[in-house]
Amino acid sequence: MSATATAQRVFNFSAGPAALPLPVLQQVQEELLCLPGAGASVLEISHRGKVFVDIIESAESTIRSLLGISDDYAVLFLQGGAALQFSMIPANLLRGTDKTAQYLLTGSWGKKAFAEARKEGKIEAAYDAKDSNYDHVPSASDYTVRDDAAYLYYCSNETIQGVQYDAEPPCPASVPLVSDASSDFLCRPLPIDKYGIVYACAQKNAGPAGVTVVVIRRDLLDRGSENLPGYLNYNNHAAAGSMWNTPPTFAVYVLGKVARWLADDIGGLDAMEKQNREKSQLLYDVIDAHSDFYKGHARAGSRSMMNVTFTLPSDELQSKFLASAADHDLSSLKGHRSVGGIRASIYNAMPREGVESLAGFMKDFASKNG
Amino acid sequence: MSATATAQRVFNFSAGPAALPLPVLQQVQEELLCLPGAGASVLEISHRGKVFVDIIESAESTIRSLLGISDDYAVLFLQGGAALQFSMIPANLLRGTDKTAQYLLTGSWGKKAFAEARKEGKIEAAYDAKDSNYDHVPSASDYTVRDDAAYLYYCSNETIQGVQYDAEPPCPASVPLVSDASSDFLCRPLPIDKYGIVYACAQKNAGPAGVTVVVIRRDLLDRGSENLPGYLNYNNHAAAGSMWNTPPTFAVYVLGKVARWLADDIGGLDAMEKQNREKSQLLYDVIDAHSDFYKGHARAGSRSMMNVTFTLPSDELQSKFLASAADHDLSSLKGHRSVGGIRASIYNAMPREGVESLAGFMKDFASKNG
Numbered sequence: 001m002s003a004t005a006t007a008q009r010v011f012n013f014s015a016g017p018a019a020l021p022l023p024v025l026q027q028v029q030e031e032l033l034c035l036p037g038a039g040a041s042v043l044e045i046s047h048r049g050k051v052f053v054d055i056i057e058s059a060e061s062t063i064r065s066l067l068g069i070s071d072d073y074a075v076l077f078l079q080g081g082a083a084l085q086f087s088m089i090p091a092n093l094l095r096g097t098d099k100t101a102q103y104l105l106t107g108s109w110g111k112k113a114f115a116e117a118r119k120e121g122k123i124e125a126a127y128d129a130k131d132s133n134y135d136h137v138p139s140a141s142d143y144t145v146r147d148d149a150a151y152l153y154y155c156s157n158e159t160i161q162g163v164q165y166d167a168e169p170p171c172p173a174s175v176p177l178v179s180d181a182s183s184d185f186l187c188r189p190l191p192i193d194k195y196g197i198v199y200a201c202a203q204k205n206a207g208p209a210g211v212t213v214v215v216i217r218r219d220l221l222d223r224g225s226e227n228l229p230g231y232l233n234y235n236n237h238a239a240a241g242s243m244w245n246t247p248p249t250f251a252v253y254v255l256g257k258v259a260r261w262l263a264d265d266i267g268g269l270d271a272m273e274k275q276n277r278e279k280s281q282l283l284y285d286v287i288d289a290h291s292d293f294y295k296g297h298a299r300a301g302s303r304s305m306m307n308v309t310f311t312l313p314s315d316e317l318q319s320k321f322l323a324s325a326a327d328h329d330l331s332s333l334k335g336h337r338s339v340g341g342i343r344a345s346i347y348n349a350m351p352r353e354g355v356e357s358l359a360g361f362m363k364d365f366a367s368k369n370g
Numbered sequence: 371m372s373a374t375a376t377a378q379r380v381f382n383f384s385a386g387p388a389a390l391p392l393p394v395l396q397q398v399q400e401e402l403l404c405l406p407g408a409g410a411s412v413l414e415i416s417h418r419g420k421v422f423v424d425i426i427e428s429a430e431s432t433i434r435s436l437l438g439i440s441d442d443y444a445v446l447f448l449q450g451g452a453a454l455q456f457s458m459i460p461a462n463l464l465r466g467t468d469k470t471a472q473y474l475l476t477g478s479w480g481k482k483a484f485a486e487a488r489k490e491g492k493i494e495a496a497y498d499a500k501d502s503n504y505d506h507v508p509s510a511s512d513y514t515v516r517d518d519a520a521y522l523y524y525c526s527n528e529t530i531q532g533v534q535y536d537a538e539p540p541c542p543a544s545v546p547l548v549s550d551a552s553s554d555f556l557c558r559p560l561p562i563d564k565y566g567i568v569y570a571c572a573q574k575n576a577g578p579a580g581v582t583v584v585v586i587r588r589d590l591l592d593r594g595s596e597n598l599p600g601y602l603n604y605n606n607h608a609a610a611g612s613m614w615n616t617p618p619t620f621a622v623y624v625l626g627k628v629a630r631w632l633a634d635d636i637g638g639l640d641a642m643e644k645q646n647r648e649k650s651q652l653l654y655d656v657i658d659a660h661s662d663f664y665k666g667h668a669r670a671g672s673r674s675m676m677n678v679t680f681t682l683p684s685d686e687l688q689s690k691f692l693a694s695a696a697d698h699d700l701s702s703l704k705g706h707r708s709v710g711g712i713r714a715s716i717y718n719a720m721p722r723e724g725v726e727s728l729a730g731f732m733k734d735f736a737s738k739n740g
């Protein structure tokens with residue numbers, strides 16, 4: 001059964017939920033009926049029992065170790081996705097203050113977060129890349145941050161536009177830097193000490209849909225009012241070790257296995273970043289070598305390692321590209337409806353051979369149709 | 371591998387997350403590496419692709435069919451568990467009004483919901499079973515409902531106390547009846563038309579942790595202000611068919627399979643209720659036959675089909691009971707820390723043979739230690 005199932009798998013360039021490491025899926029499958037020592041499936045055990053407590057503590061400690069997260073930060077496993085964080089961040093850090101929260105807008109996800117924050121207090125776009133159709137990230141001289149801002153918010157990788165920050169945007173020490181790292185969390189090391197909050201829904205680079213990791217500096221935990229809906233108050237979750245209510249147990253279990261795979265099989269985040277740079281370069285090299293045929297969306301210097309976005313000379317050629325790619329077992333390459341074109345999402349779990357296969361297909365397609 | 375894993379499984383009386391039907395777990399295991407037709411695991415596919423859209427639509431239609439839910443109601447699949455519903459219900463139906471929301475308090479979960487609602491507006495306990503330590507549900511003459519109440523809220527089954535309503539509490543037609551059915555959803559048919567909202571986190575009777583089903587009458591959808599955090603507004607989720615943001619895809623997939631098992635293998639909710647009544651009666655018969663040894667918590671008429679709670683003559687005997695039960699592959703029988711004693715959670719997926727095994731053990735233990 002397993003061999004057949006593995007053979008049926010294609011290279012899946014979905015933007016999220018997205019490919020997971022095959023060894024992780026194989027472990028999950030093997031343990032699904034009965035988790036060793038539990039007498040039951042991981043889907044069936046109490047979150048308060050020793051078996052699951054070990055699972056969630058191990059997931060947290062592996063993530064702490066991968067990113068070098070100190071005890072100055074809490075690591076939370078929440079539900080509701082990035083969408084709920086769009087509200088939780090201003091509800092905890094902005095609501096009830098006279099401060100202004102500043103946002104760097106470099107794509108669709110940052111704009112969604114900005115729209116939700118408007119309900120909670122004063123907000124301001126410190127930078128908006130709208131005029132260039134969100135094809136780049138700002139440099140330090142492009143924006144200014146108020147010394148008393150509630151926080152400075154940015155999205156480290158915009159999946160729809162394929163635009164990624166190469167490093168943290170400069171931010172005064174007095175202002176908490178907040179990052180939506182949903183689509184590039186664990187793709188490379190992060191200097192956590194620069195952040196107030198880094199969060200990521202798991203389903204792009206770190207695990208299945210249904211769990212969101214929030215890394216939050218502990219001094220920010222008690223900024224939320226006690227009158228907030230209980231689930232929206234970070235302090236409740238931190239005080240209870242993510243057990244304020246039943247956590248999404250299976251998603252945490254898979255997330256922990258993905259983190260373990262990063263540490264043991266890949267060799268940590270430096271090694272992962274090297275692989276990711278090489279994988280994305282394979283595709284950008286094809287785009288640049290056939291610049292009369294493929295047109296990349298992101299400017300050089302802002303190109304994403306995770307989502308490679310480009311267009312072809314016509315809609316007809318794009319449709320033909322997608323159909324022909326599917327025939328070559330290269331799936332889910334259609335760009336987001338708001339941008340169009342092609343998007344190859346090549347997160348951590350996409351093997352190099354999948355990217356090589358796509359790069360080869362792209363060269364061949366350009367030669368035949370260019 | 372499967373045969374060994376199945377043999378290692380014990381009878382798991384966990385209160386939640388809890389036992390799932392073995393045929394469902396076997397299907398999930400079989401498909402885990404590669405969902406037929408998808409070329410990828412269900413954990414890896416886009417929620418907007420045809421394969422997952424079919425999964426979520428099928429889950430919804432099976433639940434609609436099992437409960438006879440008309441188009442007057444929306445069926446939503448949300449994250450955040452019952453805990454987020456404790457806030458979403460008053461945030462949508464009470465906040466910003468002059469009305470009072472009334473609650474029937476018959477156990478721990480109702481009290482938690484009541485505490486959260488206090489943040490959103492005027493609330494009132496129409497009934498509180500505190501003086502009898504939450505051992506029963508009220509009768510119609512025990513409480514009154516305001517004709518202009520924002521809603522009347524109750525928890526149909528209290529897992530910690532083992533107290534369950536046999537039918538809906540009377541409520542004027544002008545007042546939306548709201549039920550937390552987290553621990554007895556799909557255990558029996560429900561007259562949906564009596565409700566404004568019925569909701570259930572899945573991890574007790576309907577699926578894995580990480581998804582909450584909300585059945586809501588459509589005329590209630592637009593009561594939430596546009597200034598609510600977006601995720602908390604029912605209207606957003608209903609308008610987008612539970613795709614306002616990425617749903618918890620795997621949990622929805624398993625929930626759909628459990629619903630299919632109820633329809634096809636069990637034969638629907640009438641058949642399920644008959645099994646559940648018989649299973650719980652097996653245990654209550656032992657308690658009543660050994661009433662000098664086992665003392666049931668719930669009064670007759672309020673006894674739960676889902677959670678059978680009782681105490682033994684001493685703490686020592688309770689510890690001995692739990693240790694000896696574990697030796698007989700009967701696990702997770704310890705009562706909740708707030709009530710103590712023994713709790714046997716026997717949701718839909720607990721097979722009759724598991725209950726028979728426990729009943730036999732209880733008789734034997736009483737004879738030897740009584």
